[in-house]
Amino acid sequence: MKEKNIRRRLIKDRLFLILIGVLSLTALIPLIFILGYIFRNGIRVINWDFLTQLPQPVGEETAGGIVHALVGTIIIIGLSFFLAVPFGIGTGVYLSENRNTRFSVIVRLCVDLLMGVPSIVVGIIAYAWIVRFQGFSALAGSIALSILMIPMVVRGTEETLNLIPPSYKEASLALGVPYYRTMLKVIIPSGFGGITTGVLLALARIAGETAPLLFTALGSNFLNVNIFKPMHTLPLLIYDYATSPYKEWHHIAWGASFVLVIFVLVLNIISRLVIKKWKIQF
Amino acid sequence: MLKQRLSVLKKELIEYATLVETMIEKSIRGFLSKNKSLLNEVIKLDEEKANRWEIVIDELCTSLIAQYEPRAKDLRTILMILKMNNDIERMGDHAVNIAKSGLFLIQYPSFTYPESIQNMSDTTTTMLKDSIKAFTTEDIQLAREVCKRDDEVDKMQLSVLKKCIDEMTEDPSLIERALHVIRITGKLERIADLSTNIGEDILFMVEGKIIKHHHN
Amino acid sequence: MENSILTIKNLDAYFGKTQVLKNINLSFPYKKVTAIMGPSGCGKTTLIRCLNRMHELTADADYGGSIFLGDVNIFEKNPITLRRHIGMVFQRPNPFPNMSIYENVLAGYTLNGIRLTRLERDSIVQDALQKAALWEEVKNHLNKKGTFLSGGQQQRLCIARALAVKPDIILFDEPTSALDPRATTHIEELIEELKKTVTIVMVTHNIAQAARVSDYTAFLYMGELVEYNSSERIFTVPKDKRTEEYLTGKFG
Numbered sequence: 001m002k003e004k005n006i007r008r009r010l011i012k013d014r015l016f017l018i019l020i021g022v023l024s025l026t027a028l029i030p031l032i033f034i035l036g037y038i039f040r041n042g043i044r045v046i047n048w049d050f051l052t053q054l055p056q057p058v059g060e061e062t063a064g065g066i067v068h069a070l071v072g073t074i075i076i077i078g079l080s081f082f083l084a085v086p087f088g089i090g091t092g093v094y095l096s097e098n099r100n101t102r103f104s105v106i107v108r109l110c111v112d113l114l115m116g117v118p119s120i121v122v123g124i125i126a127y128a129w130i131v132r133f134q135g136f137s138a139l140a141g142s143i144a145l146s147i148l149m150i151p152m153v154v155r156g157t158e159e160t161l162n163l164i165p166p167s168y169k170e171a172s173l174a175l176g177v178p179y180y181r182t183m184l185k186v187i188i189p190s191g192f193g194g195i196t197t198g199v200l201l202a203l204a205r206i207a208g209e210t211a212p213l214l215f216t217a218l219g220s221n222f223l224n225v226n227i228f229k230p231m232h233t234l235p236l237l238i239y240d241y242a243t244s245p246y247k248e249w250h251h252i253a254w255g256a257s258f259v260l261v262i263f264v265l266v267l268n269i270i271s272r273l274v275i276k277k278w279k280i281q282f
Numbered sequence: 283m284l285k286q287r288l289s290v291l292k293k294e295l296i297e298y299a300t301l302v303e304t305m306i307e308k309s310i311r312g313f314l315s316k317n318k319s320l321l322n323e324v325i326k327l328d329e330e331k332a333n334r335w336e337i338v339i340d341e342l343c344t345s346l347i348a349q350y351e352p353r354a355k356d357l358r359t360i361l362m363i364l365k366m367n368n369d370i371e372r373m374g375d376h377a378v379n380i381a382k383s384g385l386f387l388i389q390y391p392s393f394t395y396p397e398s399i400q401n402m403s404d405t406t407t408t409m410l411k412d413s414i415k416a417f418t419t420e421d422i423q424l425a426r427e428v429c430k431r432d433d434e435v436d437k438m439q440l441s442v443l444k445k446c447i448d449e450m451t452e453d454p455s456l457i458e459r460a461l462h463v464i465r466i467t468g469k470l471e472r473i474a475d476l477s478t479n480i481g482e483d484i485l486f487m488v489e490g491k492i493i494k495h496h497h498n
Numbered sequence: 499m500e501n502s503i504l505t506i507k508n509l510d511a512y513f514g515k516t517q518v519l520k521n522i523n524l525s526f527p528y529k530k531v532t533a534i535m536g537p538s539g540c541g542k543t544t545l546i547r548c549l550n551r552m553h554e555l556t557a558d559a560d561y562g563g564s565i566f567l568g569d570v571n572i573f574e575k576n577p578i579t580l581r582r583h584i585g586m587v588f589q590r591p592n593p594f595p596n597m598s599i600y601e602n603v604l605a606g607y608t609l610n611g612i613r614l615t616r617l618e619r620d621s622i623v624q625d626a627l628q629k630a631a632l633w634e635e636v637k638n639h640l641n642k643k644g645t646f647l648s649g650g651q652q653q654r655l656c657i658a659r660a661l662a663v664k665p666d667i668i669l670f671d672e673p674t675s676a677l678d679p680r681a682t683t684h685i686e687e688l689i690e691e692l693k694k695t696v697t698i699v700m701v702t703h704n705i706a707q708a709a710r711v712s713d714y715t716a717f718l719y720m721g722e723l724v725e726y727n728s729s730e731r732i733f734t735v736p737k738d739k740r741t742e743e744y745l746t747g748k749f750g
Contacts, residue, residue: 167588167592168595170555170592171586171656171659172605173552173581174581174585174660175581175582175585175609175659176578176606176663177578177610178578181609181610189596190594192596
């Protein structure tokens with residue numbers, strides 16, 4: 001090989017690496033700016049009152065807090081969790097166990113399609129099917145959100161279980177363990193890390209959903225824990241207050257944005273820790 | 283697995299050799315003490331037993347090689363046992379021939395020198411005994427030493443041959459008997475040779491050294 | 499043939515329309531090691547998987563004929579209880595990844611919801627690990643996950659797990675083909691010991707291994723049982739020409 005050729009190739013290598021680095025930084029920059037801006041604008045509003053008080057009418061001494069939205073977010077997301085997880089994991093298990101049947105191909109197709117449905121459309125459907133008959137409620141909101149969660153949980157579960165070598169199932173069956181016990185006590189626990197990650201990521205996604213909640217949970221100014229009535233959430237509050245003409249409310253919106261971002265960040269960190277701790281070597 | 287079966291094989295060979303040793307000793311004793319039944323025992327009972335044993339050992343060696351693919355010393359051991367088996371079977375045959383010649387000779391008064399034949403027989407059977415001992419304990423010194431004694435036996439055979447020739451030339455009626463005596467000592471000499479083979483085989487088995495055709 | 503514990507009569511096996519085993523008649527002697535050898539695709543793994551009715555777990559699988567464990571036809575018995583009498587060790591060591599060594603050995607009991615006292619559990623674990631020649635190496639690490647052991651140790655753990663439920667027969671499906679030579683030797687020596695307590699049926703594609711380890715050997719070719727005899731006989735004087743050709747390397 002000629003000297004000149006080698007030198008040229010090394011230079012190309014170096015240039016390529018630099019290019020990748022530059023592109024990555026470029027992608028990071030907006031992210032850093034966004035987070036920084038939210039942080040700066042949000043942090044000055046955060047205090048204990050902010051997190052524990054209801055909002056006050058404009059003009060009062062203190063601007064009040066976001067406790068109703070905070071509590072509402074937790075309740076609605078929690079409810080979505082309990083609705084989505086059994087269906088999601090169950091479907092994921094079914095798809096992983098039956099890879100090629102006609103039915104499972106159809107189910108998989110539907111799940112993939114559902115993944116791509118815009119969240120506002122899901123909200124409108126929930127409105128048409130539930131709200132029109134039962135009125136606005138947190139439950140309707142949770143149902144809409146759980147519909148958004150399910151495809152992610154299904155995907156996560158199915159892919160995790162597909163990675164588990166079939167020899168564990170065989171080993172368990174060969175010990176005279178019935179099929180249902182094999183799934184419940186060997187296979188699903190082996191996939192615990194991956195399944196949990198799927199669930200946590202789905203939760204992180206719906207934490208920030210606003211559009212479907214506009215048609216279902218509606219929002220409220222009061223602290224409400226009755227799931228059959230309207231309830232407020234952080235994204236709804238941010239939407240309300242950011243589009244209002246009051247400056248105080250804008251500040252509150254920034255504070256709420258900050259809280260929401262932290263919430264999503266924490267969920268992501270937890271999911272990474274879970275992967276690490278529960279990583280089961282095959 | 284292989285280890286256990288190998289020690290079983292060795293034991294079988296040692297027992298086989300011991301049987302043949304007694305056959306030789308019986309045939310000489312029977313001849314010198316004019317004991318017909320002893321000689322018949324060797325010919326009728328012992329030979330059958332000896333032949334069966336040879337087959338058993340052959341088959342055992344074959345299956346050990348087929349089943350265990352032995353290497354290095356294990357391989358040498360099994361191959362040498364195969365050869366020793368063969369040589370011991372020959373010795374058994376020679377013992378039977380000695381007994382047969384013995385049966386002829388005891389009908390007549392003896393003219394040979396019983397001590398020289400007794401000496402030869404003792405030396406030969408000791409050689410066989412020692413070679414088996416060397417095999418059991420893997421004693422290469424003993425094995426080498428056995429090989430050297432072959433010369434003694436050759437000398438003894440030569441002297442008996444000379445005596446017989448003298449007797450034959452003096453009295454031609456003795457020719458048939460003399461020839462049987464020569465046959466007996468000839469067989470003893472062959473047995474001594476075969477014991478030497480065993481000694482050489484032991485050396486190969488233990489050290490991987492080939493000394494045959496060299497030890498003279 | 500001495501005392502047989504498992505007898506196969508006219509067994510056929512199918513995957514969909516393809517017939518993989520043709521009219522197999524074979525019996526396995528009590529507390530001996532029987533090897534099943536043959537070239538790839540001859541049906542030996544299918545055969546062994548029929549013995550504990552794992553074959554039927556594959557889609558499209560089917561059988562004909564009968565297999566008698568003692569005097570009971572296993573096809574008429576509940577497969578789940580059957581598998582507690584006939585254990586299996588697989589080609590790739592597969593201790594359950596979410597369980598410790600201790601829990602793995604007891605898996606046959608705990609996964610079936612069988613309750614045991616602390617004393618019973620400890621004694622079963624120690625007994626099984628001792629029989630599998632693994633006790634000394636892991637007795638101080640019983641709470642570690644099974645996946646931290648070496649390949650050979652993992653395989654012995656799987657053997658302990660199979661032994662813990664005290665089966666009558668253990669089936670080995672090419673137990674050493676994923677292991678290095680030293681681990682292979684350990685497992686072979688272990689099998690030699692184990693036959694004192696349990697009947698063993700072993701599938702192998704390694705002729706030398708079948709010759710070393712087994713008391714009886716069956717040669718399978720294209721789904722048919724070509725020859726079955728004591729290992730001593732079959733490796734020195736095979737009766738069928740196909741056996742002869744296989745053993746001398748003409749095919750497979």
